[in-house]
Amino acid sequence: MRVASRVLASDTRPVTRSAHGLAIRRATRLLEAFGPDRRTMTLTQLAHRTGLPLTTAHRLAGVLTECGLLERDDAGAYHVGLRLWEIAALAPRGLGLREVALPFMEDLYAVTQENVQLGIRDGLESVFVERLAGRLAVPVLTRVGGRFPLHPTALGRVLLAYAPPDVQEAVLARPLASFTPRTVTDPRALRKILAEVRSLGWAVNDRQVTMDSLSVAAPVRAGDGSVVAAVSVVVSAGSATANALAPMVRAAARGISRSLGSDTSD
Amino acid sequence: MRVASRVLASDTRPVTRSAHGLAIRRATRLLEAFGPDRRTMTLTQLAHRTGLPLTTAHRLAGVLTECGLLERDDAGAYHVGLRLWEIAALAPRGLGLREVALPFMEDLYAVTQENVQLGIRDGLESVFVERLAGRLAVPVLTRVGGRFPLHPTALGRVLLAYAPPDVQEAVLARPLASFTPRTVTDPRALRKILAEVRSLGWAVNDRQVTMDSLSVAAPVRAGDGSVVAAVSVVVSAGSATANALAPMVRAAARGISRSLGSDTSD
Structure with missing residues (x-):
């Protein structure tokens, strides 16, 4: 793992600027927008909370829902998904x-x-x-x-x-x-x-x-x-x-x- | 929320093809690679397990670690991060x-x-x-x-x-x-x-x-x-x-x- 560690350290900067990095960081921001006092949020609330444009929040929430990391209730509002919880149970x-x-x-x-x-x-x-x-x-x-x-x-x-x-x-x-x-x-x-x-x-x-x-x-x-x-x-x-x-x-x-x-x- | 719901349904396809979609789906694949019998994995194991090229796995794992969704131990191996567990506690x-x-x-x-x-x-x-x-x-x-x-x-x-x-x-x-x-x-x-x-x-x-x-x-x-x-x-x-x-x-x-x-x- 020493090799991987060195490689990682040497190109952290280019990575953080990559499109992959941007997408994942934005997705994390969306996930982190949820809290004990806001377990369920509409798309508008998510956009407001993260400071992301509505279209971006909408696109990201769609992908996260498709992946099971977010779920939508009958009214269309979002909450943290069971799939995320299953993965997190391994932390x-x-x-x-x-x-x-x-x-x-x-x-x-x-x-x-x-x-x-x-x-x-x-x-x-x-x-x-x-x-x-x-x-x-x-x-x-x-x-x-x-x-x-x-x-x-x-x-x-x-x-x-x-x-x-x-x-x-x-x-x-x-x-x-x-x-x-x-x-x-x-x-x-x-x-x-x-x-x-x-x-x-x-x-x-x-x-x-x-x-x-x-x-x-x-x-x-x-x-x-x-x-x-x-x-x-x-x-x-x-x-x-x-x-x-x-x-x-x-x-x-x-x-x-x-x-x-x-x-x-x- | 009916409006948002309709919008979401109408452009699911373009979204899933976007760069954002690809990055998030790949990141999810990486997170899902962990399991009860593999709570800790080296970069090589992660790449092997997800079928992603080593450089891609490395880039994604780097961003996920930076976001706190993954963590690295002293030997450089990855495990699911505490941050992910904190978010998931809200599911x-x-x-x-x-x-x-x-x-x-x-x-x-x-x-x-x-x-x-x-x-x-x-x-x-x-x-x-x-x-x-x-x-x-x-x-x-x-x-x-x-x-x-x-x-x-x-x-x-x-x-x-x-x-x-x-x-x-x-x-x-x-x-x-x-x-x-x-x-x-x-x-x-x-x-x-x-x-x-x-x-x-x-x-x-x-x-x-x-x-x-x-x-x-x-x-x-x-x-x-x-x-x-x-x-x-x-x-x-x-x-x-x-x-x-x-x-x-x-x-x-x-x-x-x-x-x-x-x-x-x-």
Whole structure:
């Protein structure tokens, strides 16, 4: 693969200017126009949202529909297609990781009956890959496939604590959004929290995201010892202590790590 | 949307011949080359698998990687990217349905501790959208995001029993694959089974897929009363009777249907 890698690096520029590149980038823009608050869009909305001319959006949506990546409902509006979801189910950082983690998450759910979440870091944010939640569990702001800032959640704090230094500095250099009166938004305070996470091997979020939730997270490690994900449990604030939850969450995280080939402790 | 629909129908042909169409169809081919047994592929494997020239595969993979739809590992091999999975999480027939169904599936899992599955029909096959499975549950052949024939599974039989007549006839006209000595492969026998499913409101698969499993499924209905999915539980053959499982599975299916806006009984 070294040859291919070198070839790829040497002609990235001409490729990005090619007609193929333009078509695929535009198609990606069209796909990325969909969101949790706009799962279905008319052609006009798609064109407006992407900034593409109506005729171009129409042509692209037609091809994407033909390929099964988009689908149309009875009213003619577009939504993300099942075919895309089938392909995406093969993403190692998405459902691939989820398949390994699910049995351990279910154990954790069985003993807590609370929200159990699995997430990874992508850039300066976390992406939630899986969530198990009973109908009686405390409501959470996260969504499977959704992104969230790293600094307030227990899951995000684990991912950030074990991220490369440049990622940590990039997060600390930006304004830290506040969700509740208790959210830590001072970079120095957050830096101290991250050091504690590394020292303890787990993280806590006490009313940092909503005033009625507390969460505890632990790192999931790959075979090479690197932290590739985090697992967390979210409970009603006041219903359990972080110290009581931590051993259960760490046990689940270690189980997943072991299945991924890691023999290191967290 | 009627206007857009008419426009789309009138120029499907020129579109499919356009450069944009070619690029997107080729990119889709590249994405579809990945599978459960080949989640990671080198450029050479990708080219071989798609039948595209190495230089074309290389150019397309480069653009797809740049867009985040593909990712490369340390060795330079490609896999489906997290970005694609994030977009696909918005597919109403994939994770959208799953989000509504999950709490009811968890209830079913809590009382059975067995495999609980959610699936939909796409063409003449079923696609599994979600599965909860304990570490001690009976092994199953299905995979989230994977396809399976409709005729042998309880889930597939529900989906087939409530499918349009032309879909039923198309399935019955083809050879029915045999998985165990007990698999029903006679179209007349299957036709009778489908009538029973409609009459009972649920389906059973007794050692039709593996000799050590039994499954029971019930239909999930949308607000307009149409069957849009099925939910099933898979247990070790001999560990429980279909009659004992059916009420639980039907209750879960009705709960999901109610959340989808259906007020009909199954």
